[in-house]
Amino acid sequence: xxxKEKKYWLVIAPYVYCCIKNKQALLYNTKxxxxxxxxxxxxxxxxxxxxxxxxxxxxxxxxxRLVKPEYKxxxxxxxxxxxxxxxxxxxxxxxPIQMMPILNIQCDxxxxxxxxxxxxxxxxxxxxxxxxxxxxxVCHHHCGNCNKIAKQKLCCYLKENELCQAIDVxxxxxxxxxxxxxxxxxxxxxxxxxxxYPHYEALLPLLTQFKGKIHxxxxxxxxxxxxxxxxxxxxxxxxPFPLEKEQLLLSSSLLNSLQMKIHFYVTQxxxxxxxxxxxxxxxIDDFSIHPVYIDTNSDFFKEYxxxxxxxxxxxxxxxxxxxxxQNMNSHFFGxxxxxxxxxxxxxxxxxxxxxxxxxxxxxxxNREMIENTAWRKIRDSQPCSDCLFQYLCxxxxxxxxxxxxxNLCHVK
Amino acid sequence: xxxxxxxxxxxxxxxANLRQLTFEVTDACNLxxxxxxxxxxxxxxxxxxxxxxxxxxxxxxxDYLTSYWNSDYNVSAKRYTYISFYGGxxxxxxxxxxxxxxxxxxxxxxxxxxxxxxxxxxxxxNQYMDYLVDHGFNxxxxxxxxxxATSYRVNKTGKVVYSDIIRNIEILRKKxxxxxxxxxxxxxxxxNRNSVSSIxxxxxxxxxxxxxxxxxxxxxxxxxxxKLFQDTYRNxxxxxxxxxxxxxIEQEMFLKSAxxxxxxxxxxxxxxxxxxxxxxxxYGRTNKKIPTxxxxxxxxxxxxxxxxxxxxxxxxxxxxxxGKVSDDSGVELDFEMIADRYNAYYAKLAPLCKKCHKAAxxxxxxxxxxxxxxSPVCYGYMDKHSFEMYKSNQIAFLRKHPxxxxxxxxxxITE
Numbered sequence: 001x002x003x004k005e006k007k008y009w010l011v012i013a014p015y016v017y018c019c020i021k022n023k024q025a026l027l028y029n030t031k032x033x034x035x036x037x038x039x040x041x042x043x044x045x046x047x048x049x050x051x052x053x054x055x056x057x058x059x060x061x062x063x064x065r066l067v068k069p070e071y072k073x074x075x076x077x078x079x080x081x082x083x084x085x086x087x088x089x090x091x092x093x094x095x096p097i098q099m100m101p102i103l104n105i106q107c108d109x110x111x112x113x114x115x116x117x118x119x120x121x122x123x124x125x126x127x128x129x130x131x132x133x134x135x136x137x138v139c140h141h142h143c144g145n146c147n148k149i150a151k152q153k154l155c156c157y158l159k160e161n162e163l164c165q166a167i168d169v170x171x172x173x174x175x176x177x178x179x180x181x182x183x184x185x186x187x188x189x190x191x192x193x194x195x196x197y198p199h200y201e202a203l204l205p206l207l208t209q210f211k212g213k214i215h216x217x218x219x220x221x222x223x224x225x226x227x228x229x230x231x232x233x234x235x236x237x238x239x240p241f242p243l244e245k246e247q248l249l250l251s252s253s254l255l256n257s258l259q260m261k262i263h264f265y266v267t268q269x270x271x272x273x274x275x276x277x278x279x280x281x282x283x284i285d286d287f288s289i290h291p292v293y294i295d296t297n298s299d300f301f302k303e304y305x306x307x308x309x310x311x312x313x314x315x316x317x318x319x320x321x322x323x324x325x326q327n328m329n330s331h332f333f334g335x336x337x338x339x340x341x342x343x344x345x346x347x348x349x350x351x352x353x354x355x356x357x358x359x360x361x362x363x364x365x366n367r368e369m370i371e372n373t374a375w376r377k378i379r380d381s382q383p384c385s386d387c388l389f390q391y392l393c394x395x396x397x398x399x400x401x402x403x404x405x406x407n408l409c410h411v412k
Numbered sequence: 413x414x415x416x417x418x419x420x421x422x423x424x425x426x427x428a429n430l431r432q433l434t435f436e437v438t439d440a441c442n443l444x445x446x447x448x449x450x451x452x453x454x455x456x457x458x459x460x461x462x463x464x465x466x467x468x469x470x471x472x473x474x475d476y477l478t479s480y481w482n483s484d485y486n487v488s489a490k491r492y493t494y495i496s497f498y499g500g501x502x503x504x505x506x507x508x509x510x511x512x513x514x515x516x517x518x519x520x521x522x523x524x525x526x527x528x529x530x531x532x533x534x535x536x537x538n539q540y541m542d543y544l545v546d547h548g549f550n551x552x553x554x555x556x557x558x559x560x561a562t563s564y565r566v567n568k569t570g571k572v573v574y575s576d577i578i579r580n581i582e583i584l585r586k587k588x589x590x591x592x593x594x595x596x597x598x599x600x601x602x603x604n605r606n607s608v609s610s611i612x613x614x615x616x617x618x619x620x621x622x623x624x625x626x627x628x629x630x631x632x633x634x635x636x637x638x639k640l641f642q643d644t645y646r647n648x649x650x651x652x653x654x655x656x657x658x659x660x661i662e663q664e665m666f667l668k669s670a671x672x673x674x675x676x677x678x679x680x681x682x683x684x685x686x687x688x689x690x691x692x693x694x695y696g697r698t699n700k701k702i703p704t705x706x707x708x709x710x711x712x713x714x715x716x717x718x719x720x721x722x723x724x725x726x727x728x729x730x731x732x733x734x735g736k737v738s739d740d741s742g743v744e745l746d747f748e749m750i751a752d753r754y755n756a757y758y759a760k761l762a763p764l765c766k767k768c769h770k771a772a773x774x775x776x777x778x779x780x781x782x783x784x785x786x787s788p789v790c791y792g793y794m795d796k797h798s799f800e801m802y803k804s805n806q807i808a809f810l811r812k813h814p815x816x817x818x819x820x821x822x823x824x825i826t827e
Contacts, residue, residue, distance in 0.1 A: 053814065053817075053818045056810065094811070095811060097814065099679065099685070099817065101685055102817075104683075104685055104822070105687050105689065105690060106688050106689065106826065107688065107690070107827060111825060117492045118825070119488075119490045119491060119492060120489075121488055121490035121491060122492075123487050123488055124488060124489050125488070125489075126487050127689070127691055180484050181425060181485055183691075323685075324693055324694060328693070330694065334691070362486070363489050365489065366489030366490065
């Protein structure tokens with residue numbers, strides 16, 4: 001394979017992610033998902049050489065080094081997994097260089113904070129991509145866990161001991177005027193029972209100004225037989241367990257041509273099975289089954305939600321996704337939630353950033369960019385920070401926050 | 413119009429998020445530089461009549477812009493906006509400058525922080541430096557280097573004013589050393605009496621500053637002055653490469669050198685790892701759809717001439733004015749008309765851009781194209797071969813200067 005009398009360029013491809021921690025290294029080909037775990041000191045030193053600034057991904061190697069078994073074995077796998085290439089210097093005397101994967105976000109918060117006469121608040125409203133508004137907090141169902149569900153997945157909810165409240169229409173008008181030029185693609189509207197929101201009729205003309213998709217969230221028992229439905233909206237039907245009246249899922253309003261998605265919230269394996277039965281029985285096309293943590297179902301979570309190394313590696317993670325995992329939270333970034341009392345937070349688990357009755361959305365977004373209550377939360381604490389797969393893993397989610405554990409995996 | 417690249421709303425959006433408002437305070441100047449954009453070499457500007465810009469009209473413009481900055485078109489929680497004073501020689505109309513500064517400092521616009529800046533020949537600096545320092549002006553002093561290099565900068569009687577400028581700079585430096593260090597920069601014009609290396613050495617030695625070096629403007633040259641222009645003109649890259657220590661100078665000048673500007677642009681465009689902001693990283697970069705590299709109108713600045721013409725930039729011919737402001741009528745900006753005009757230019761250039769291999773990273777301003785109204789000629793156009801050459805030159809540079817790749821990736825903000 002190598003001639004020990006020859007000299008070579010060893011080149012690592014720029015799309016290969018390299019992570020070196022303690023005495024281990026991971027090479028991950030972001031194009032084909034193939035990876036190599038390395039513990040050999042000499043190979044790790046070689047990888048460090050390849051990543052030195054002055055080398056731009058290329059090192060000069062004598063053939064007599066490469067023929068040594070440790071290098072040879074590594075290079076066989078390295079080449080087989082298309083992580084780079086080797087060139088004979090005689091054939092290619094000019095040193096190859098690679099534009100190495102160094103992320104440069106021009107409006108990076110830290111960079112802007114360090115730059116004179118620049119501010120994090122520049123054009124910041126353009127980051128707002130999703131708005132969740134809780135319009136009304138009255139509901140006559142007794143789902144029990146709705147408070148917990150809403151902190152993990154999108155869902156309507158009631159706060160215990162909260163007075164009956166409805167968002168003021170003037171406040172909504174103000175919100176819609178502020179987001180006229182923001183690129184918000186998704187608006188989620190929730191109750192309580194959203195259809196009983198006292199200003200529902202007044203809300204509808206306001207929604208016609210909105211250019212993105214409008215999602216209405218409703219408990220299935222509130223939704224069925226409702227005549228006040230709009231084909232331009234996307235209806236998200238909330239189905240918590242135990243089901244009170246399963247047959248109502250067959251209701252004509254669920255079978256018409258509305259844009260609709262059914263959401264099942266499950267806490268146990270049995271509920272998963274039941275949800276799947278219902279999906280088959282009623283031939284439901286568009287659905288999601290959301291696991292929900294409720295303090296007593298740790299085992300269910302460990303079995304069905306926690307990730308293993310294979311889970312992490314089963315998807316082909318692109319370099320952009322790795323950069324995202326290193327710098328921002330892909331679950332939370334761009335989303336704000338407005339509670340029924342006007343409080344705005346990046347997430348129902350995060351501290352309040354402001355109130356819609358007194359703060360402008362642009363200032364609230366700016367506060368989130370600076371204070372980082374959710375949008376830029378990454379896996380930077382232990383044990384993830386010691387793990388080679390730290391940034392191949394998805395961004396931390398609400399599950400981690402609610403469970404109070406920084407990783408939900410079996411790797412570390 | 414079929415090719416609707418730009419809408420009136422896009423233009424309003426840019427206005428509401430404007431970065432720089434530049435006033436041509438006066439067309440009068442106490443110098444008579446031989447190569448001046450408003451001098452004997454050129455013919456694409458309004459005749460200089462020693463005018464002063466109208467204060468009432470300018471205040472109307474500020475009010476007009478403030479209404480946009482405070483509108484729902486604004487998407488910034490806080491943004492620094494430069495209020496710049498340009499001439500002629502702006503220090504000849506300090507009454508205007510002071511009135512504007514006073515007005516801006518009281519402006520009801522909580523989402524803007526204003527920074528004042530001025531380009532001056534420094535001849536009157538001794539009279540006004542206290543005021544400029546008090547209001548934190550970023551001051552760009554025009555000076556071409558040593559006495560010989562500055563010899564095109566003459567007063568109305570033809571006398572070289574180098575020593576007067578230097579004297580004022582020294583007073584400023586001694587009186588306000590910290591201000592001088594942080595807020596004062598130099599701008600030199602390259603011509604046949606200086607060179608990039610001599611300019612660089614002069615400012616480094618005397619003031620420990622790295623100057624900006626500009627070439628003579630090659631647009632709007634009077635046909636009968638082309639020979640004179642060619643004799644005076646020097647190309648900055650050629651000039652730099654004549655220096656023995658050009659690499660050292662270039663490294664020091666970094667983004668003020670054409671080489672680093674080009675390689676930075678190349679890396680930013682083609683590495684695949686540069687994103688304008690977090691949204692671009694999360695959702696993917698949007699491909700450039702608008703032909704040429706022209707800035708969207710008012711996306712970077714607005715320039716108001718002494719006659720009240722409103723332009724998107726001070727670096728383009730004044731016949732490209734997009735609107736006007738006057739004492740009587742206030743601001744006249746027709747956003748539909750502006751969008752239509754740009755769209756017409758874009759449509760005209762689109763077929764050429766479509767064939768150009770550098771279209772994705774084009775920096776060519778359409779207003780600086782020869783023959784724009786009839787048959788535009790683009791000197792930035794690249795066919796496959798020239799684009800490969802361009803790429804190979806940038807790669808060769810990085811091969812020679814590998815750590816600069818990291819310097820560019822880690823330090824440079826161009827957006």
